[in-house]
């Protein structure tokens with residue numbers, strides 16, 4: 080277990096280094112921040128001074144190394160546009176994104192699993208068929224369209240929920256939460272549904288098909304032949320076997336929720352890191368873009384690591400050497 | 407008949423498809439008295455598993471029992487409500503499947519699977535169930551049972567796993583065990599051990615066994631009587647010794663001649679020409695007549711005699727000893 084964890088962690092670090100390099104070098108060659116930062120009236124000397132100030136005159140490896148050294152300490156430099164530390168700006172924006180992503184993920188997992196199991200067990204019922212048909216809408220409509228439709232229906236037509244922003248927030252000192260005020264919660268509903276819907280339908284369809292596959296297995300037949308109750312067969316024998324293949328994909332999906340948040344945050348003008356990223360692209364704000372990419376990949380890699388370990392905890396067949404006795 | 411644990415009368419299983427109804431089991435009747443083993447043989451697709459599944463109430467939709475009766479210890483069970491049938495499974499009818507590698511839930515320790523079965527069917531406390539689980543493993547010959555009770559299925563070899571499966575099938579002490587090709591998936595070297603184990607346990611407890619197999623040799627060694635199936639019908643039924651030495655139905659004769667054990671005297675094994683017909687394309691009258699070496703005009707017009715009604719052994723107008 081320890082060796083497994085160490086190996087996985089090591090692999091994760093390598094992945095992060097590569098992502099860091101790709102992100103950094105990609106932005107290094109996309110657009111020129113100096114153009115944006117200085118207005119129309121600039122001189123060659125101005126440009127040179129700014130380049131030196133930003134460290135852009137140094138060789139590429141040196142820049143990359145500085146970037147990494149800073150990144151490890153949570154220091155991503157100073158935003159070209161706002162002139163403030165990137166870490167501070169991100170820390171301000173991160174709670175909004177994490178709250179949105181967490182609520183979406185919980186919705187996606189709870190309803191995805193619940194409906195997946197339901198539609199697998201009641202495979203020929205009208206309710207299951209209706210849910211399956213509706214879920215096609217969930218996977219085929221693009222996120223931004225779902226968001227716009229929801230806004231149209233619940234904000235414009237019914238006027239029940241706000242169409243943009245995060246509502247009132249409560250400052251806890253290190254975290255500004257929208258979960259403690261009524262307007263914050265109301266503002267969260269539509270974006271969370273928009274962001275979570277796709278993942279939910281995906282998880283649901285996956286759980287359903289895996290569960291149907293498991294229900295065809297011999298050990299399920301045998302469990303029935305032993306006279307176990309259907310409830311036990313479904314939830315004790317089938318569900319656990321369904322979880323193993325589903326966990327990986329679900330983990331990846333949760334990672335992509337944070338990435339997909341860019342679109343949802345744009346549609347709902349949700350003041351999170353996704354919106355921050357979109358705004359910095361327009362300004363070629365390299366430090367912010369690089370920091371954002373690193374943040375996303377750390378989350379992806381972290382989630383993957385947790386998924387692998389979970390997998391390991393659930394499936395006894397992976398416990399190599401835990402019991403060497405052979406019959 | 408009072409002593410019969412299982413009595414199947416004129417069983418018919420149907421599979422309704424879009425534009426036709428298949429009939430994988432048709433007019434099958436047999437009895438198994440307590441403590442006896444009935445061997446069921448026949449080519450793959452003959453309906454052996456369907457018959458077993460019908461008895462234990464585990465036919466996969468759309469297959470269903472469309473006629474006949476099944477009696478277990480004097481109780482009619484083919485028309486029981488779902489829940490009553492579930493209580494009966496495991497408690498009164500145990501089942502052993504073909505592949506021990508896939509019969510056990512890979513994520514639950516075997517002790518867990520034993521305990522849940524025992525607790526479901528017997529009025530015992532948890533500690534008692536745990537003790538019984540260990541005893542059940544000991545009985546099927548798992549060494550160091552107390553220590554291995556919390557092992558997972560993948561920690562056992564194929565043969566050992568089939569022992570665990572047998573322990574699971576027998577742990578609530580059913581009066582009937584259906585073993586559907588219990589050794590087909592195993593190494594030749596352990597096949598005999600498993601069959602011997604099954605035979606010993608059932609003899610000790612007076613359990614009736616329906617043993618489905620391809621292997622005439624296994625039947626010769628273990629069974630008291632044998633049922634030969636062809637295309638969903640029973641073509642011969644009788645005591646093992648008689649059927650083996652004097653097969654009556656032309657199909658059984660062919661089958662014996664193609665079995666190494668029974669065909670000892672011959673230079674080479676016989677083969678029955680042709681293949682068993684598909685269910686959606688059954689020949690009229692006697693399903694075997696296109697392949698039958700003794701075929702006569704009557705065979706393509708009139709189905710073979712009913713085994714039950716004529717009180718005979720073979721469903722053939724011209725069976726050996728039927729005196730046509």
Ligand SMILES: Nc1ncnc2c1ncn2[C@@H]1O[C@H](COP(=O)(O)OP(=O)(O)O)[C@@H](O)[C@H]1O
Nearest residue numbers: 421428430449450451452453454455456457685
């Ligand atoms: N769902 C199904 N649809 C059509 N035919 C089926 C279905 N299930 C089984 N059968 C047919 O039923 C027949 C009996 O199968 P089975 O009892 O498994 O044979 P075996 O004697 O080899 O155990 C076979 O011919 C098989 O093709």
Ligand SMILES: [Mg+2]
Nearest residue numbers: 451454455586
């Ligand atoms: Mg079979």
